[in-house]
Amino acid sequence: MSKNAKFDRAEVVEKATNLYWEKGYHGTSMRDLQATVDLRPGSIYAAFGSKDNLFKEAINHYANSTGKLLQLCLDETSSPLAGLKLFIRKITIENRENAPSDMCMIVKSISELTDNDNKELLDEAKALLNGVESRFADIIEDAMQTGEISSNKNAMDLARYMQVQIIGLRTYSRVNDDQTIIEKFIDDIFVGAPFH
Amino acid sequence: MSKNAKFDRAEVVEKATNLYWEKGYHGTSMRDLQATVDLRPGSIYAAFGSKDNLFKEAINHYANSTGKLLQLCLDETSSPLAGLKLFIRKITIENRENAPSDMCMIVKSISELTDNDNKELLDEAKALLNGVESRFADIIEDAMQTGEISSNKNAMDLARYMQVQIIGLRTYSRVNDDQTIIEKFIDDIFVGAPFH
DNA sequence: ATGTATAATGAACGAGTGTTCCACTTGAAA
């Protein structure tokens, strides 16, 4: 063996994630990254291999953190739907000021990446968004089990509905960030047609 | 006087728009543009000034075309809401294969541009999206006049609701492009809570 | 036919891109 006391990898990924999240894949240069994670190219490339690879690790870290936040919301509320609602409130309102961007990093990535130029990263982002959707479906099935939602509904349909509302709302909130309007919209999501 | 038989400016803007729409602002290089509009840098810079300026013209052209499409949909249907629904169907399903991207170019731009690095273009895009929203509000007010919608609803609220649904659905359709699901979703938009 | 103002061309500029390479440093094993 030899030396192994390097930088804190988790911390580097966290910082890289925030930069990619803010500026997007194309808007972030390796020199931007080098500066914000305070590492020289040699170290970054030894640890992550390429800009693409670092991005992949970043977006996975993002999805992971978001998943943990969702679980936290479910744990501190009394029902699946209440947890879901708290989660939406957190990402659209409460965590807004500290977040690098108003929008979901996965959605931003899906929006800017193309099949022609960045197929691999795009597919990664799509897979992660699908992961979120099936997590939503699980939660909704829990809600059907407890009777919070009528059990003759289709969980996948509702999960999809949730997904569209959140994507739409977060993007919309970049143009109109009136907090009361956003809050009202969140309330309306849960009395929307698919739930009846 | 002297020479004035130049290239067709409208045609150049159209081609530039499609490229920006597909690849985004950062993903499109001036050399990409030079190739697709078949002009040398000198001509482009004489006519448009800069990459930013050309983008501004492109996104305005896009908003204009979309506005015309919406009007067309209203003209060939029997009610404001039917027109709106046809419009949504067109942009999400019918025009899909010919379009450079599944998503709305304005939304893509709002998603990728930042206040720090591209404030001017971002503000332009936001203004255009707000323009769409007030157009929606006008249409909804028409629908209230004809009794298609209860007139104790708030037109701005409904316009905002439409906006969020369209943004969410178009983005979502990039991950799941099952046509029957998209169609079902469009139907559901118009029986959604805000309409009752 | 000639002169002239304007448009189009494309080489070139400096700065920035992702990435590589190698000399240097480090710290655990011997």
Added chain:
DNA sequence: TTTCAAGTGGAACACTCGTTCATTATACAT
């Protein structure tokens, strides 16, 4: 204390970026 594989720093590479500008081509007025 010596050894040496692994980690780090930073100059440099080949290329691309947005943009400029001197040159050449063009078409109208005379």
